[in-house]
Every structure is written in C-alpha cells, then in structure tokens.
Amino acid sequence: MAIIVWSKAKAPSPSNGEGSLSDSSSGTPTDKKANVSVEAFPLAETVADQNYWWFKKVKLDPNAVATQPSVYDDPDVAKYYQPRDDYENLHRFDPSARWTWKEEWAVVRKVDVKILIFACVAFMALELDRANLSQALTDNFLTDLHMNTNDYNLGNTVFKLSFLCAELPSQLVSKWIGPDRWIPMQMILWSVVAASQYGLAGRTSFLTCRALLAILQGGFIPDMVLYLSYFYTSRELPIRLSIWWTFMSVADILASFIAFGILHMRGLNGKSGWRWLFLIEGIFTGIIGIAAFFLMPPSPTQTASKLRGRKGWFTEREETIIVTRALRDDPSKGSMHNRQPITPKLLYKSLSDYHLWPIYLIGLTFQLPMTPPQTYLTLSLRSLGFDTFQTNLLVIPSQVGHIITMLGITFLSDYIGKLAIAGIIGQIWALPFLASLYIIDSTTANKWTIWAITTLLLSFPNTHAVQVGWTSRNSNTVRSRTVSAAMYNMFCQAQGIIGSNVYREDDKPRYRRGNRALVAVNSANIVIYLGVSVYYKWVNKRRDNIWNSWTDEEKEAYVLTTKDEGNKRLDFRFAY
Structure with missing residues (x-):
C-alpha cells in the first residue's frame, strides 16, 4: 500500500508550491523551481507479484517497459508530489524516464552487490560482538568471574536497556550527519569496547562493558534500515532486510566455528x-568499521570518491533509474534530504503517529516466546550434559533453520500480500514446541529429544524483516520512517529485556513457570496480529469511502490544501 495513483484531466497550477510532500517545519523552502511536464510515454502494466533478478516467477519481456504507474504520470497531479529543492538526488529525478526490465534487473543487481553485501558484512560484525557472550558462557565464563545465572540475566537486561535507550538518539544523529558517516563511527567505537572485554575482572566490569557496548551499538539497525531505504523500493526492502537478517544467523553459525577454535586457546599466556x-x-569489527567509511556512499548519486572511483559506481542512466523508481514507488522519500536533522516538532509528530503503534505492539511481543530458550540455549545444552565444544556446534542447526524459514516467510508474505498472516504462521509454528517444553520433564527425558524440540522452536519463521519493512511502508515520510525504525526496534529491545528475566534461578531446571508464561504470550500474539490487521483494514476502508465519494476537483483541492502529513493523508493506504 502507498499513495493512491490518481489522475485528472486538467487542474490549475498552485502559485506558491502548496501541497508538496516536504515537511513545512523543516526550515527549508518547499516551493519548486522546476516545472515537471510528463508526456504520454508508455508504462508497464502493474505487476502484482514482485520479480527478483535472481528469480523471475512472472515471465516478462526483458526489453519491455518496466516503469510502473505512479502519481507522476499526470502532470497536473505530479506537481503536488515533487521532491524538495534540496533533495540530494533531485538532478537525477525524471518522471518521464522509462526503462526496460533488463535495465531494472541489472541496476538492482548492481545495488545488491555494491550496497547490500557490505551492509550484511557490517551486520555480521555487530552480531559477533553482541552475541559472543553466548559462546563465552561455554568456557566457564560465569565461574571465572564469580557470577551466577542471575548476574547473567542482569547483564542481558543492562545490555538491552542501554541498547533501547540509545536507539532513538542514535537514529537522530544518523539523520543529522548521515548514516554513511555515523555507522562507521559507531562500529569503530564499539569495537574498542568489545575488545576491552579481554580484561574483565568481575561483575562490575562485566555490567559496565555490557552497558557501553549497547550504547554504542544501539541505533545501528534502524540506521542501516534507513540507509537501505534510499536504494530500494518498498516492495524490495523487506526481501533485502530478510537477507540482511539471515546474515545475523550466518554470523552466529560462523561464531560457533570461530569459538570452537579460539576457545582452544584457553591457557595461552595464562x-x-x-x-x-x-x-x-x-x-575484526574495528577493521570493518574503518572499511565502512569508504564503502558506504551517502546516496545513489553520491558514490564518486577516491577509493570508489572518480566516476562513482553508477552511470547517469543507472542513477536516474534508481532515484526515479524509488520516488515513483514512494514520493515521500523526496520530502527530506539525507543530511537534514529531525527537529523537535518533527520528532513529536513522528512519536505521536498512533497509526504505527499497532506494529510497535507486535514488536514488543512477537519474539518473546522464543527469547528465553534462545538466551539460555548454550547454558541449557551444558546442563543436559553436552561439553563445551559439542554445545557450540549444536546451536548451528537452529541458526540454519532460522535462515531458511526467515527467507521463506518473507517471500511468502510478499507473494500473498498479507503481512499479518505471515506473523500468525510464525506463532502457530512455535506453539506446539513451547507446549512440549512445558509438559516434558527435561531432567529425565532424553537430552537429544530436548535438543530437537528447542532447535525446531528456534527455527520458527521469524517475521522481523517483514515487520521492519511494514513499519517503513506505513510511515510515508522520511522523518516518520527515521523515527519509526528506531521506535520499532526499541520495542523489540524492550521485549528482550522482558525475555531475559523469564527464566529465573528459583525456576530451574525445568523452568515450568517461565514456559507456562511463554505459551500464554504465544497464544496472545495470534490475537494481536489479527487485531492489527483488522485495524488497518478498517482505516483503509474508511478512507476509501471518503476518497471515492469525491470528484476530481475535490481530490485536487484536498491534495493542494491539506495539512495532513505522511500516513494521515486520505490518499494513503496502509499495508497489512
């Protein structure tokens, strides 16, 4: 869902640029100097199913026009949706441009290679540094520091709370100076703290390092989501995010092998x-952070540099395709430039956007049933009788399963176009395994049975990538997209704080009280997804009734004079 594509035979031109999508409170003039005239160039028929350069499920003529219909096809409507004058890619925006499927697939493939691959490597570095505590636990980490599982829980709580608190400030800094500058700085700073854990001496230093690491890592995920949104359309972003998130699991798999080798260094230099x-x-993270300064261009039209080449990564034609297809898909991407800060007024508008809070609620609860089993996986395997190195290898199957199911559920959600249904499928998957953990006595059952149940549970179809893309699509302004990405991730971190305290020392070893609560939350999640879907469907239907009752003149008058912004516009429809 997005801005409705509509047209008008003839409409008077606004004299002062009113009705543009720019945030009027940004302090930058929004009137447009350029007059866009769009002739009747051919367009492709709307493609209901997404096509990927690596997998084209709909047979299309590679030489046929790929440009999809948008509000820019009617010159009398297009002028109301023009990017702001200081939009960094304005010089490559051409509503009259047309390109073939062959060109589009080649451009998207090039963006995947140049932008997405390094984003995945950077995410792997983040995951290695925030999750290696799990491998450390298998090497008598708690014993060496004279701590117990409650101290471990506290460390996870401190980490997630600090991570949560840093999300929004980090995102605001990123929007101000640009994610291409802020993300490399983050990586280098947290790498210093991560490496400093070599000198941990006890509970106090452990908690201090967990807090510092989280503060510096907080915001990386929404920062990178915002950065990727500059290069992809709303339909493409969830798939890329799912690939991006699978590299978190790839990092966890590699971490197990890396830990298998490095932990054998126990005793080296005492x-x-x-x-x-x-x-x-x-x-390792510090090296990747330094590389990020050179491998993250500010925008599709700003790739030229000494290390990236004097001519940049993309030709003028490719830049035109990237920029134009992004704005045709979502005109709101031209409402701010990539170095424009979020003012307090714009921040308030974004935080008070109640239409996005249903997705935030999902972020708070959807992973909660799986969080305690995931957090305690290595400790649980050790308690079942597996040794240090067996434990590090036995976590790999759940990571592989996670990769397969996350990609699968993301493709399925795109195919059926029902984002909430995809989430329900994930919760239904988890329910029987959670119930089994509650019913079966892990102290007497075969350890391989418990391992199999836990592995299948943690392989659930995680819709995290779908929901990040869902939040982005339902934001409909750059400032709201900036804040909503952080807010959604903050609720996910809050879920992590709750999940880190479900399994308690007095509930060992079966954690029956904790597992009973997880089954209840899992069941409630199904109801939450249904409620969110019903809410967005109701809002869309209400807007359809109003919009379709208007004449072309009334629609034009609304677009020209409305003070509604972002997803509150009556010509916007929510995805669900």
Missing part, C-alpha cells in the same frame, strides 16, 4: 579462551 574470543572479534 588467559581464558573467552578473553581471546572477545579480543580477536573486537579487532
């Missing part, structure tokens, strides 16, 4: 293996 693990992986 130090524990987990100390070498923190040091080596922290140094």
Whole structure:
C-alpha cells in the first residue's frame, strides 16, 4: 500500500508550491523551481507479484517497459508530489524516464552487490560482538568471574536497556550527519569496547562493558534500515532486510566455528579462551568499521570518491533509474534530504503517529516466546550434559533453520500480500514446541529429544524483516520512517529485556513457570496480529469511502490544501 495513483484531466497550477510532500517545519523552502511536464510515454502494466533478478516467477519481456504507474504520470497531479529543492538526488529525478526490465534487473543487481553485501558484512560484525557472550558462557565464563545465572540475566537486561535507550538518539544523529558517516563511527567505537572485554575482572566490569557496548551499538539497525531505504523500493526492502537478517544467523553459525577454535586457546599466556574470543572479534569489527567509511556512499548519486572511483559506481542512466523508481514507488522519500536533522516538532509528530503503534505492539511481543530458550540455549545444552565444544556446534542447526524459514516467510508474505498472516504462521509454528517444553520433564527425558524440540522452536519463521519493512511502508515520510525504525526496534529491545528475566534461578531446571508464561504470550500474539490487521483494514476502508465519494476537483483541492502529513493523508493506504 502507498499513495493512491490518481489522475485528472486538467487542474490549475498552485502559485506558491502548496501541497508538496516536504515537511513545512523543516526550515527549508518547499516551493519548486522546476516545472515537471510528463508526456504520454508508455508504462508497464502493474505487476502484482514482485520479480527478483535472481528469480523471475512472472515471465516478462526483458526489453519491455518496466516503469510502473505512479502519481507522476499526470502532470497536473505530479506537481503536488515533487521532491524538495534540496533533495540530494533531485538532478537525477525524471518522471518521464522509462526503462526496460533488463535495465531494472541489472541496476538492482548492481545495488545488491555494491550496497547490500557490505551492509550484511557490517551486520555480521555487530552480531559477533553482541552475541559472543553466548559462546563465552561455554568456557566457564560465569565461574571465572564469580557470577551466577542471575548476574547473567542482569547483564542481558543492562545490555538491552542501554541498547533501547540509545536507539532513538542514535537514529537522530544518523539523520543529522548521515548514516554513511555515523555507522562507521559507531562500529569503530564499539569495537574498542568489545575488545576491552579481554580484561574483565568481575561483575562490575562485566555490567559496565555490557552497558557501553549497547550504547554504542544501539541505533545501528534502524540506521542501516534507513540507509537501505534510499536504494530500494518498498516492495524490495523487506526481501533485502530478510537477507540482511539471515546474515545475523550466518554470523552466529560462523561464531560457533570461530569459538570452537579460539576457545582452544584457553591457557595461552595464562588467559581464558573467552578473553581471546572477545579480543580477536573486537579487532575484526574495528577493521570493518574503518572499511565502512569508504564503502558506504551517502546516496545513489553520491558514490564518486577516491577509493570508489572518480566516476562513482553508477552511470547517469543507472542513477536516474534508481532515484526515479524509488520516488515513483514512494514520493515521500523526496520530502527530506539525507543530511537534514529531525527537529523537535518533527520528532513529536513522528512519536505521536498512533497509526504505527499497532506494529510497535507486535514488536514488543512477537519474539518473546522464543527469547528465553534462545538466551539460555548454550547454558541449557551444558546442563543436559553436552561439553563445551559439542554445545557450540549444536546451536548451528537452529541458526540454519532460522535462515531458511526467515527467507521463506518473507517471500511468502510478499507473494500473498498479507503481512499479518505471515506473523500468525510464525506463532502457530512455535506453539506446539513451547507446549512440549512445558509438559516434558527435561531432567529425565532424553537430552537429544530436548535438543530437537528447542532447535525446531528456534527455527520458527521469524517475521522481523517483514515487520521492519511494514513499519517503513506505513510511515510515508522520511522523518516518520527515521523515527519509526528506531521506535520499532526499541520495542523489540524492550521485549528482550522482558525475555531475559523469564527464566529465573528459583525456576530451574525445568523452568515450568517461565514456559507456562511463554505459551500464554504465544497464544496472545495470534490475537494481536489479527487485531492489527483488522485495524488497518478498517482505516483503509474508511478512507476509501471518503476518497471515492469525491470528484476530481475535490481530490485536487484536498491534495493542494491539506495539512495532513505522511500516513494521515486520505490518499494513503496502509499495508497489512
């Protein structure tokens, strides 16, 4: 869903640029100097199913026009949706441009290679540094620091709370100076803290490092989501995000193998293996952070540099395709430039956008049933009798399953066009395995049975990538998209804080009280998804009734004079 494509035979031109999508409170003039005239160039028929350069499920003529219909096809309507004058890609925006499927697939493939691959590598670095605590646990980490599982829970709580608190401030800084500058700075700073864990001495230093690491890592995920949205359309972004998130699981798989080797260094220079693990992986992140300064261009039209080449990564034709297809898909992407800060007024507008809070609620609860089993996976496997190195290898199958099911559910949600249904499928998957953990006595059952149940549970079809894309699509302004990405992730972190305290020391070893609560939350999630779907469907139907009752003149008058912004516009429809 997005801005409704509509047209008008003839409409008077606004004299002062009113009705543009620019945020009027940004302090930058919004009147347009350029007059866009769109002739009757051919357009492609609307393609209901997404086509990917690696998998084209709808047979299309590669030489046929790929340009999809948009509000820019009627010159009398197009002028109300023009990008702001200081939009960094304005010089490559051409509503009259047409391109073939062959050109589009080639351009998207090039963006995937140049932009997405490094984004995935950067995410792997984040995951290695925030999740290697799990591998450290298998090397007597708690014993060496004279701590117990409650201290471990507290460390996870401190980490997630600090991560949560840093999300929005980090996103605001990113929008102000640009994610291409802020993300590399983040990575280098947190790599220093990550490597410093080599010198942990006890509970206090452990908690301090977890807090510092989270503060510096907080915001990385929404920062990168915002950055990727500059290059992809709303239909393409969820798929790319699912690929991006699968690299988190790839990192976890690699971490197990890396830990298998590094933890054998226990005793080297009289130090524990987990100390070498923190040091080596922290140094690796620092190297990736330095590389990020050179491998993250500010925008599709700003790729030229000494290391990226004097001519940049894309030709003028490719830049025109990238920019134009992004704005044709979502005109709101031209409402701010990539170095424009979010003012307090714009921040308030974004935070008070109640239409996005249903998705935030989903973010708070949808992963909660799986969080405690995931957090305690290595500790649980050790308690079942598996040794250090068996444990690190036995976590791999759940990560592989997670990759397969996340990609599968993302493609399915795109195919059926029902985002909430995809979420329900994930919750239904988890329910029987959660019930089994509650019913079966893990102290007497075969350890391989418990491992199999836990592995299948943690392989559930995670719709996190779908929901990040869902939040982005339903924002409909750059400032709202900036804030909503952080807000959604903050609610996910809040879920992590709750999940880190479900399994308690006095509930060991079966955690029956905790598992009973997880089954209840899992069941409630199904109802929440249904409620969110009904809400968005109701809002869309209400707007359809109003919009379709208007004449062309009334629609034009609304677009020209409305003070509604973002997803509150009556010509916008929510995805669900």
